[in-house]
Amino acid sequence: MLLHACCHNPTGIDYTAEQWAAIAEAFATSGTFPIIDSAYQGLGHGMEEDAAGMRAVLAAVPEAFIAYSCDKNFGQYRDRVGAFYVMAQDQGALDTAFSNANALARAGWSMPPDHGGAAVRIILRDPDMTAQWLAELDDMRARMRGVRDALAKAGTAGRIDLTPLAHQNGLFSMLPVTKEEVAQLREEHGIYMAASGRINIAGLTQGNLPKFIAALAAVAG
Ligand SMILES: Cc1ncc(COP(=O)(O)O)c(C=O)c1O
Structure with missing residues (x-):
């Protein structure tokens, strides 16, 4: 079973610590x-905090895979x-997973470019750069x-309740808008989101929030 560790894409809705404990069990x-x-992560x-659910699962099971991406948290x-981690019960299982992963990588991309990975490696091997990265x-x-918080503070935009966004995490949230309203936002207000209503929180700023909320109220009245 595949689970997202944190900042669920596309909903932004994560499990609580209690739910992670039940999932691990x-x-x-x-x-x-x-x-x-x-x-x-981060x-x-x-x-x-963002790794706690994943750690709870890893502590409860003998074997697991972790697919880790540095694309967002390292820009x-x-x-x-990214990285692929295998937790195995014994060396034989680990060897099998490793040779299968190698075969898939070989068939898929063989030799990946090194630049992004090298940047992450240089940062993580240098305590000062690591501290700077974590601060950023x-x-x-x-x-x-x-x-x-600002979206939630606005309360509603038309019929859309924005308050749940404060309790969600990460880059994404889903707005209950129709495909037609998404098209109207794009064509009449120059505001872009996925047809599903998924918005990218990182694409909003305190400066453009009032315009966004007003446009949402106008189309989803
Ligand atoms: C949950 C999740 N996993 C993986 C990815 C992709 O990771 P990567 O950029 O390392 O391919 C994304 C989005 O890009 C994602 O939302």
């Missing part, structure tokens, strides 16, 4: 194999940087939290 008792997709509540989207990540998280 369910993995352990059912023998279901966990695959955890961690693409936004952009929800903090580096440790490496165009370089596609804190700024990004606080900025997105500020946008979420």
Whole structure:
């Protein structure tokens, strides 16, 4: 079973610590194999906080896969940087997973470009750069939290209740808008979002929020 570690895409709705504990227990008792997709660590509540659910699962099961992306938390989207972690019960299982992963990588891209990975490696091997990166990540998280809080503070835009956005995490949230309203936002107000109503919180600023809220109220009255 595949789960997102934090900052669920597209809803922004994450499990609570109690829910993660129940999920970890369910993995352990059912023998279901966990695959955890961690693409936004540090952009929800903090580096440790965002890994806590994943750690609870890993502590409860003998084997798991983690798919880790550095694309958002290191700003490496165009370089596609990440890692694949395997937790195995014994060396034989680990060797099997490793040779299968190698075969897939070989068939898929063979030799990936090194630039993005090298940037992450250089930063993580240097304590000063790591501290600077973590501070910048804190700024990004606080900025997105500020946008979420401001949206929630607006209360409603037309029939849309914005208050739940304050309790969601990361880059994305879903607005209950129709495809026609999304088209109207684009054509009449120059505001772009996915046809599903998924918005990118990072695309909003305190400066453009009033315009966004007013446009939303105009189309979703
Ligand atoms: C949950 C999730 N996992 C993985 C990815 C992609 O990761 P990567 O950019 O490392 O391919 C995304 C979005 O880009 C995502 O939302």
